Amino acid sequence: MKKKIIIFCLSVLFIPIEFTVAKEKFLSLKKNKVYVRYGPSFDSPIKYVYKKVNLPVKQIDKKENWRRIVDLDNNSGWIHWRMLKKPNSIIILKNKVLFKKPTNYSKPLARLEKGRLLRVKECEENWCYVTTDDYSGWIKTNDVWGSIK
Numbered sequence: 085m086k087k088k089i090i091i092f093c094l095s096v097l098f099i100p101i102e103f104t105v106a107k108e109k110f111l112s113l114k115k116n117k118v119y120v121r122y123g124p125s126f127d128s129p130i131k132y133v134y135k136k137v138n139l140p141v142k143q144i145d146k147k148e149n150w151r152r153i154v155d156l157d158n159n160s161g162w163i164h165w166r167m168l169k170k171p172n173s174i175i176i177l178k179n180k181v182l183f184k185k186p187t188n189y190s191k192p193l194a195r196l197e198k199g200r201l202l203r204v205k206e207c208e209e210n211w212c213y214v215t216t217d218d219y220s221g222w223i224k225t226n227d228v229w230g231s232i233k
Contacts (some may be wrong), residue, residue, distance in 0.1 A: 109233035110171040112155070113139045120161035124150030131161045138173040138203060140230030156229050173203050174214070174230035186211035187192035193221045208233050 116137045121128040124147040124153055134155075145152035145162070151168060157173055165201040179198050183190040198201070202214040202223070211222050212232050225232050 107143075108211070110140055110141050111143055111151070111168040112171050112173050112230075113137055113141065114167050114169045118163060120153070120159075120163055120165045122161065122164045124148065124152070126164075128162065132159065136201065138201065140171060140173050140175060143168075170232035171204075172232070173201055174212075174228040174232060176200050176202065177227055178222070178227040180223050180227075181221055183227075184216070184221055184222055186213075186222040190222070194219045196223070204230075204232055 103116060113134055113136065116135060118134040120131045120134065122131050133181075139155070141153040141155050144154050147162075149165050150162045151165055152160060152162050153168075165222045176196055180196045181192050182196055184193055185191075196216070196219075200216060202216050205213045205220075206213060207213070207225065207231040210225050212225050214220070214221050
């Protein structure tokens with residue numbers, strides 16, 4: 085009986101820690117217009133507005149239904165969880181070549197400029213099949229900002 089009580093007490097001690105610690109993870113914006121606030125409340129003033137659906141952001145903290153995020157340019161603020169979704173996009177940090185197949189020996193389809201937003205469809209080892217406004221193909225996954233999982 086003592087063993088059960090000790091195990092219960094220890095598990096109760098660790099539960100609040102699990103729920104209060106936010107894991108850093110990548111997410112994407114769900115809408116074309118997302119308000120970023122100074123604090124985790126609808127009463128907090130708006131800091132700035134994102135106007136790009138699928139933009140990747142990194143969650144660095146959370147409080148109830150709010151997520152503190154940081155973007156590629158290190159801007160941070162609070163966004164309500166309903167405006168975020170699972171990661172589905174990346175931003176390339178260097179110019180890249182888009183290939184027809186996941187190999188360097190495949191036919192090149194396009195040259196993509198640094199800073200371009202790409203939607204990730206699937207990944208294999210160090211290659212991802214991505215789409216952009218005009219093109220679809222495979223890129224190497226080095227030098228990207230966002231999640232490829």
